[in-house]
Amino acid sequence: MKLGTGAVTKRPTLKTVAEKTGLAVTTVSKALNGAPEIAAKTRLLVENAAREIGYVPDRAAQRLRTGKTNVISLVLSPHDEILGFSNSLTLGLSRALRATNYNLLVTPSFEESTEIKTIEKIVRNKMADGIIFSRTEPFDERVRLLIENNFPFVCHGRTELSSTHSFVDFDNEEFARLAVSQLANKNRKRLFAVMPDRKFTFYGHLKYGFTSAAADIGVSYEVPDDVNLDSAPEEIYACIARRIEKGTCPDGFVCAGEVAAMTIMACLSDHDLLVGRDVDIVAKQTSRVFDHIRPRVDTIIENIAEAGAMMGKMLLDDISNPNAPREGFVQRPESELLL
Secondary structure (H helix, E strand, C coil), X not given: CCCCCCCCCCCCCHHHXXXXXXXXXXXXXXXXXXXXXXXXXXXXXXXXXXXXXXXXXXXXXXXXXXXXXXXXXXXXXXXXXXXXXXXXXXXXXXXXXXXXXXXXXXXXXXXXXXXXXXXXXXXXXXXXCEEEEECCCCCCHHHXXXXXXXXXXXXXCCCCCCCCCCEEEECHHHHHHHHHXXXXXXXXXXXXXXXXXXXCHHHHHHHXXXXXXXXXHCCEEECCCCCCCCCCHHHHHHHHHHHXXXXXXXXXXXXXXXXXXXXXXXXXXXXXXXXXXXXXXXXXXXXXXXHHCCCCCEEEECCHHHHHHHHHHHHHHHHHCCCCCCCEEEECCEEECCC
């Protein structure tokens, strides 16, 4: 469908911006690309002029000239067990990229078999200058691929590969230890933890923190084989209901995902068990949903937006300094335990 019948307006170019500001085209180009040698006052002058006349860089020409796409690709795996993960991560990344010329391209990936192919396509066709992804495995083939191709990336989660690489992770071992300690302080002696799928790296961190802390304190513990954080809520509900009906219901729950915690709360309520009286729950909090749920439960915060901002900054640094050593960062838990 053809839109509009007016005259075609000539697209503003770098030369148009240069004429408006009285600066050389090369100076305008450097200013718009954030070159450090350009003074902040000059950069602001150029940016305001470009905005005023509606100048938009020609990405195709820019790529041919510089070899850069000015695109960061977020290959987004499903995180149904973590409320608000995608929005929070994207928000953090956007904050990191806000003052740059980089654009964030989000590519959803709903099947593991297609995610490696998506990353291969991005690398092979140079569709981005860097990649961000999550849900790492100990010997993650995505990480191997990117390291072998010397392609900038930052992952949310660690691996056990010998090659160092950039990552941001959450201290899930410490989260589990804090959760066990809080439940023991409330005199809970039969603990139950809903873990991630054992193929993910953070499964090992969570399980070690949970089981070792419980053993140190001297309380019993269970890590079920029949459900995990990726299980459907009805499966988690049925798992807890079976234990209640058999008279083997735990009195303390550690939940590394908000959906699992709410499902367990629903099952307990349906069986006339009250959180805070009959049982207690410590849940990992990634959204503000527990602010509005009663009875209240103890939570330990994982700040996904902060992780996204750190990942964005790290990736920009890796792109700018390709020969610099890679390193990771582990976020500490932020406790919101009830008094």
